Amino acid sequence: MIKNVNRISIIGGCGTGKTTLSNNLGRELNIPVCHLDGINYFENWVARDKIERDEIILEKISENRWIIDGTYHSTLKERLENSDIIIYLDYSSIAQLKGVIGRYIKSGGKEKEEIPGCKEHLTFEFLKWTINWRKNKRDFIVESINQINDKKVIIFKNRRELNKWYKKEFNKKIDVKKI
Numbered sequence: 001m002i003k004n005v006n007r008i009s010i011i012g013g014c015g016t017g018k019t020t021l022s023n024n025l026g027r028e029l030n031i032p033v034c035h036l037d038g039i040n041y042f043e044n045w046v047a048r049d050k051i052e053r054d055e056i057i058l059e060k061i062s063e064n065r066w067i068i069d070g071t072y073h074s075t076l077k078e079r080l081e082n083s084d085i086i087i088y089l090d091y092s093s094i095a096q097l098k099g100v101i102g103r104y105i106k107s108g109g110k111e112k113e114e115i116p117g118c119k120e121h122l123t124f125e126f127l128k129w130t131i132n133w134r135k136n137k138r139d140f141i142v143e144s145i146n147q148i149n150d151k152k153v154i155i156f157k158n159r160r161e162l163n164k165w166y167k168k169e170f171n172k173k174i175d176v177k178k179i
């Protein structure tokens with residue numbers, strides 16, 4: 001089902017594995033990957049101007065082939081409308097928290113490949129953001145998805161579901177160590 005698509009949006013909360021999934025799909029499907037955090041942040045986590053960021057994202061979605069991971073609300077509608085497939089990682093707050101903490105432990109505070117000049121970090125504010133993400137952001141995402149043709153939406157409630165699907169699609173397991 002996914003092997004014949006050109007534009008994939010991967011959305012979900014912090015720590016759900018959007019980046020790992022997009023990188024794996026990019027390799028499997030030979031589609032360029034764009035990480036929205038990589039557009040949003042300059043070195044040392046300095047945020048780009050939101051208007052400039054959104055212009056870059058909208059320009060990116062006008063291209064013929066892409067996998068875009070990230071859940072920035074300001075361009076979500078346009079990304080969903082222009083996607084051939086939407087993958088929503090709708091994991092619990094606990095799963096998100098485990099993902100964020102696990103990622104930090106594994107990275108050892110190293111620079112994030114998808115965000116040059118930014119080291120993986122773990123702050124109280126980020127943990128709080130992660131814990132509250134579903135409460136604060138999920139309704140908007142669900143409403144946005146409900147306005148899209150449901151035949152192009154795939155929702156995973158946990159990593160086990162995602163891994164089962166990935167194995168079926170590509171006859172291999174996704175690299176769960178990185179999710």
